[in-house]
Amino acid sequence: MRVVRALLTVAAVVLLLLAATPWVDRIDPSWLPPVQALGRLWIALALLGVVLSVLTRAWLAGGANAVAIAVALVTIVNVSNRPDCDAGEARVAVMTVNAYFGEADVEQLSTAIQRHDIDVLVVTEATEPMIASLLRTDAGKRFVHRSGQTVEGREADGTVILSRDRARRVDVPAGEAETFQQPAMSVDVDGANVLVRAVHPVPPVDTWLPDWRQGLLDLGEWQRTQRGRPLVMAGDFNASSAHAAFRDAKRGMYDTAGWWPSATWPMDRSHPPFADIDHVLVRGLSVRAAGTEDIEGTDHRAVWADLRVCRR
Template sequence: MRYLRVLLTLAAVALLVLAATPWIDRISPTWLPVVQSLGRAWIVAAVIGLLLSVLARARLAVGANAVVIAVALVTILNVANRPACDAGEARLAVMSLNAEYGRADVAQLAEAVERRDIDTLVIAEVDEALIAALLATEPGSRFVHRSGQTSEGASPAGTVVLSRHPATRVEVPARQTGTFQQPAMSIDVAGRAVLLRAVHPQPPVARSIEQWRAGLVELGEWQRAQRGRPLVMAGDFNASAAHAPFRNAKRGMYDTAGLWPRATWPRERAYPPFADIDHVLVRGLNVEDAGTEDIDDTDHRAVWADLRVCTR
């Protein structure tokens, strides 16, 4: 029994080290961002360890596992205050989806657009064929404004913003870090101009981890330069609150996902999604409702938010 207690304690300490990795702000070793994103897994492991430790009367292990759960929750729970403003009647419903090389089920996407009455749609990893198929549907025909052209073939780089409200393209700083397309649009919502930026930085894998970090830093600098304007940043951030570069990028903005963000990636695997890397961030808008949608043939959940422009 003594050896079991020692093993349970060592396992709990190891879990605690893993759960604390989100406070390490670096990009080496290259596997670190993946470990940082596994907070939900550490919680499950710690709960199992806690139960075993109670049965084995391993007090140190019980305490360590409890700390693991608390530490992991800090990186998952979205405890930021909701935007406090006087919400007007001007409505903007935003949805974002990574279409995984343009393979997402168009019929299901159109159905989700209609069900949530979406005004602005951000699609990453999209090609012209998917956009044409979506615009040919009745729900998709509402999108009469778009940010521009994208890839003719399957590619992770294509990102397009579609809008039912009048919208004009806004120039953003030239890409210096090898990011994918991240267009910005100024959207006229009942006479109020709302700035929207589509987001899709490089993924945090070995070949592009430096570009991933630099891309998130650039997004943070850009959004803080837009203070005083209603702003939405929506897309596949390839990062969650477990990553320091994302926490910096969203500073001053509110994640509409709510207290417990639903994991959005990866879908359609033998195991459930474990990372909330798709976001709708806002400033200067009130959040009426928000959630996710499951669309077949893509490894991401769609995220959406029903917003009202603040009057002051």
């Protein structure tokens, strides 16, 4: 029994170290960003560790597992920057979806748009044929403004903002990092100009790790220059609150996913999704409702939020 307790203690300490990795602001070694995103797994394993520790009276292991759970929860639970404002009547519902090289099921997406009465749609990994097909649907016909042309072929670079309200394209700085397209539009919501930025930095894979981190830092720097107007940043951030660079990108903004964000990726595996990397972040807007939608053909969940512009 003493050996079992010792092994449980070692395992608990390892779990605690893994759960604490989100507080390490580094991009090397290259396995670190993926490990940081596994907070839900560390919580599940630590809960199992607590049960085994109680059964074997391995109290030190139980304590280490409990701390690991608490440390992991801090990087998942979303409690900061919740909008505290006098919400007006001006409504804008936003949805974002990674279309997986344009292969997302257009009919299902159209149904989701109608279900949540979406006003602004941000599509990453969009293709021009996919967008054309969406705009022919009953739901797609509502979108009379768009951010511009996107790619024709099966590429990750295509990003589109579609709006049913009057909108104009806004130039954004290129930033220091290589990213996919990240356009912005100013949307007229009952007389209030709401700035919408589509987000799609490169993923945290070996060759792109420096650009992934810098791209998120660039977004944080950009959004802090936009204070004083309602702002939405929506898209596939390829990051969650487990990553220091994402925490910088959203500083001063609120993640509409609520206190426990749903995991949005990957959706095409034999195991459940484990990372919440698709977000709708807001400032100067009140959140009435929010959620996710499963769309066939893509490995991401769509994320939506029903918003009201804050009165000044």
